[in-house]
Amino acid sequence: MNLRDDLQLIYDWIPAGSHVLDLGCGKGELLSALTQHKNCTGYGVEIDTDSVQAAIERGVNVIQADLERGLDAFADHSFDVLVLSQTLQAMQNTQAILRELTRIAKQAVVSFPNFGYWRNRLQILLDGRMPVSERMPHHWYDTPNIHLCTLHDFERLCARNNVRILERAVMRGGMRVEHLPNLLGSLAFYRVG
DSSP: OOOHHHHHHHHSOTTTTHHHHETTOOTTTTHHHHHHHHHHEEEEEOOOOOHHHHHHHTTOOOOEEOOGGTTTTSSOOEEEEEEEESSSSGOOOOHHHHHHHHEEEEEEEEEEEETSSSSHHHHHHHOOOOOOOSSSOOOOOTOOSSSOOOOOHHHHHHHTTTTEEEEEEETTTOOOOOOOHHHHEEEEEEOOO
């Protein structure tokens, strides 16, 4: 099994035998690994046709759909874990998606690029331009990321929407960051319920 470092952390957080819904599942790498190595079941939801095809070729049950149109097709607490990996920042209605996570699943794992990362701040300060980095590789005019946030922003959003934060992890370059995570971490992970 060879998962990207961010998907590996999410994989580690999901208990064996879980029923998983992966929103914005991409090419299905995470669901494939969970199915093969942790005896999980589940579905992916993806809008991109090429990614849907790649997920199907991996044997992943995938639904091609636009998350912005809502998740009404999924009943309350119909999954053990819902995954929203590096997708939240690309959603128009972030609050609605966040509320749906805890309606559909007992727990959710959310990850996003941390705009508060020191290199992002420094790039704005020194260059006067929006940052381009490993975790945010697009320029401001062609980015799918429309809601950039920091760890503190996300935590406030959770509090405002009565979403409990159960666990947080922050990474930079595949390594976990414990000290000053909002400044030194480039990618944030939250387990919420």
